[in-house]
Amino acid sequence: MNPRLAGIDPRLYLITDSAQCGEAGRSVAETVREAVAGGVGIVQVRDKDIDDDAFYALTREVITAVDSAVVDSATAGTQRRVLIVLNDRVAVAQRLLAEGADVHIHVGQSDTPVEQVRERIGPEPLIGLSAADDAEFAAARDSSAVDLVGIGPVYDTTTKTDAPDGIGPDRLGDLVAEARLPAVAIGGITTARAAELRGRGLIGICVVSAICRAEDPRSAAQDLLAEFGDGRAEGAQ
Numbered sequence: 507m508n509p510r511l512a513g514i515d516p517r518l519y520l521i522t523d524s525a526q527c528g529e530a531g532r533s534v535a536e537t538v539r540e541a542v543a544g545g546v547g548i549v550q551v552r553d554k555d556i557d558d559d560a561f562y563a564l565t566r567e568v569i570t571a572v573d574s575a576v577v578d579s580a581t582a583g584t585q586r587r588v589l590i591v592l593n594d595r596v597a598v599a600q601r602l603l604a605e606g607a608d609v610h611i612h613v614g615q616s617d618t619p620v621e622q623v624r625e626r627i628g629p630e631p632l633i634g635l636s637a638a639d640d641a642e643f644a645a646a647r648d649s650s651a652v653d654l655v656g657i658g659p660v661y662d663t664t665t666k667t668d669a670p671d672g673i674g675p676d677r678l679g680d681l682v683a684e685a686r687l688p689a690v691a692i693g694g695i696t697t698a699r700a701a702e703l704r705g706r707g708l709i710g711i712c713v714v715s716a717i718c719r720a721e722d723p724r725s726a727a728q729d730l731l732a733e734f735g736d737g738r739a740e741g742a743q
Contacts, residue, residue, distance in 0.1 A: 511654070514587050517731060519710045522552055522568070528720050539571035541717050542575035543579070544587055545728055546727050547589065548710070549591065550592070551568050565609070589654060590610065591609070594614070600627060611634070643686065643687065656708070657690050657692070657713060663694040678708075691703055691706070691714075694713035695716060697726070
């Protein structure tokens with residue numbers, strides 16, 4: 507694994523959805539705190555419908571929630587580092603980094619180019635990139651700026667209305683091998699499907715609805731981790 511990911515358990519990666527959390531009767535921060543307590547190791551803050559000031563405030567709430575869950579884990583004897591990743595919002599990341607926050611960035615192919623992101627946020631934060639084919643993987647490797655790639659959608663998903671059809675677990679495994687970068691899978695992943703993604707070369711799985719809409723985010727996270735296992739082990743093929 508990339509040494510820059512040292513100390514992180516990337517197996518379960520939560521992407522927040524403010525609307526889904528609200529529909530479940532919780533704030534994003536409340537959802538994040540319970541999910542991290544259940545084992546989530548990476549939290550991506552995502553909300554396309556609010557301005558930068560509101561996004562900054564949301565991220566600050568998430569940072570507090572993660573810190574609270576990590577402190578509770580440390581009290582129980584488990585030392586953890588949980589990554590907080592901002593979806594695109596480079597200006598917000600710069601503001602938080604200037605304040606001493608430990609935040610990172612994920613961008614899509616149509617967002618700020620990764621080379622520009624690296625110039626703006628400096629050498630330390632991790633950068634994730636959504637990528638789906640050999641040309642995009644090659645560009646990610648050539649940039650020397652990308653630390654991990656998100657590949658999907660694995661299954662059909664309703665979280666993003668413009669998402670293409672799911673590629674399926676077998677094609678996912680092929681793409682992970684082509685990427686030659688640490689990779690996480692995203693798109694339509696549920697507890698029932700998590701075991702199908704074992705043995706595909708992934709470092710982790712990304713979920714939105716499986717936790718944001720869950721009745722109990724802590725239990726949902728625990729169940730997802732139990733099904734995905736260590737991720738690299740052989741599973742359902």
